[in-house]
Amino acid sequence: MMKPYILIVEDEAALITLLHYNLEKEGFEVGEAVDGEEALFMIRERRPDLVVLDWMLPSLSGIEVCRRIRRMPEHKNLPIIMLTARGEETDRIRGLDSGADDYVVKPFSPSELVARIKAVLRRLRPALSEESISYSDLRMDLAAHKVTRDGAAIHLGPTEFRLLRHFLEHPGRVFSREQLLDAVWGQDVYVESRTVDVHVRRLRQALNAGGRADLIRTVRSAGYALDASES
Amino acid sequence: MMKPYILIVEDEAALITLLHYNLEKEGFEVGEAVDGEEALFMIRERRPDLVVLDWMLPSLSGIEVCRRIRRMPEHKNLPIIMLTARGEETDRIRGLDSGADDYVVKPFSPSELVARIKAVLRRLRPALSEESISYSDLRMDLAAHKVTRDGAAIHLGPTEFRLLRHFLEHPGRVFSREQLLDAVWGQDVYVESRTVDVHVRRLRQALNAGGRADLIRTVRSAGYALDASES
DNA sequence: CTCGGCTGTCACGTAACTGTAACGGAAGCG
């Protein structure tokens, strides 16, 4: 499994160091930002999987950052955990209202934050915490890096494997070629968007070997989706 | 969201009672079947959202039921959770390969089963909880790019899809051809206004396939509107 | 080095989709 990338937005240096250390120990990749502007920049550039956001920030308040994130089309669903000082109960409400997925009250133990992060990731990206993903008669074993369909082993190249995995993590959902390039190839690699077509074909060829039904739906002028329903 | 309907397939009466009680407490609707034949019948008749399937069953084994479900075109994606006795490790593999989405080892606590059920529902049917627009018996799933009427899938071309989406976002409202061109085609594209008529026809044809009532109302010398009411 | 697997790109064919025109019928209007 690829490491989830967590962005910490916090202006206290000591707290950053502490969290950074603890999150990396738990197998996360960690990034830092010290104010709201930098946070928004990092979100656009590094596309974190989750943001830990301090309530009190210089330049832009945490709540404002939260609102702006929710207005970015690319990052509307980015999970956010807010850090708030003790007893700011009304703030808590406003925090959740402004779009945070969870909140942690200071002072807190690092392990509590880790637990919350895992919970939120599990909830919003269920497949991240599973060791195997299945859909219809398809099964992907993440640990063993193996794929079977109806029990029969299927060999996939690395790219096809990541592609299928991405589809399995969001079954039914349509992705444009650009989205797939970002998610599967990485945001800093430039390849032709038609390349996606070729890999989708190779994936199809592998999955449908033996005359099985096609599991990937083409949505003309929109992209592809994993979809077992017959057309 | 409507209550998910869970079908329990289990031959031990005591276990059924226990599960029935606990699942209802959690806000699920619950149905029961005591053997494989009854299970398949119930699936066709009641169309459950998820099946909890015992491995050992009279008349038809759980695994066989599982396979048959996966071969029903209507229910290929029906989530299945298998109940298996402790230590049947090879069975577990075979269970997943035959198409189960998860498994729970006996003995288990009801709350564990509930957690698994919720996890599977979240994972396998994200579209239900995501953004979708519906009107009358019509439903448009934006993430999956799918349209259904009365449960039946409907195929639309890209333009018809955008057109219907625009109507669904403003149900009942009448749009002139020019307004539709601006909204659906874009302000900077010039096409004949009569082109709208053709696409409206194509949309109607797709939506009304099978002798259903027309959902698009023509307003003479004004335009079109989405409208379920009869005149 | 050589080989085989994997990747990205291209070119070509084709199926799906699009816009326009043309015809006929329905609706308004005197």
Place this chain on the structure above:
DNA sequence: CGCTTCCGTTACAGTTACGTGACAGCCGAG
């Protein structure tokens, strides 16, 4: 009732987007 306007319907040619096979470059294993 005749005329006009507007709309439904069909057909068709042009365009677009996708599927497919081929191929050269890359890279690590042997």
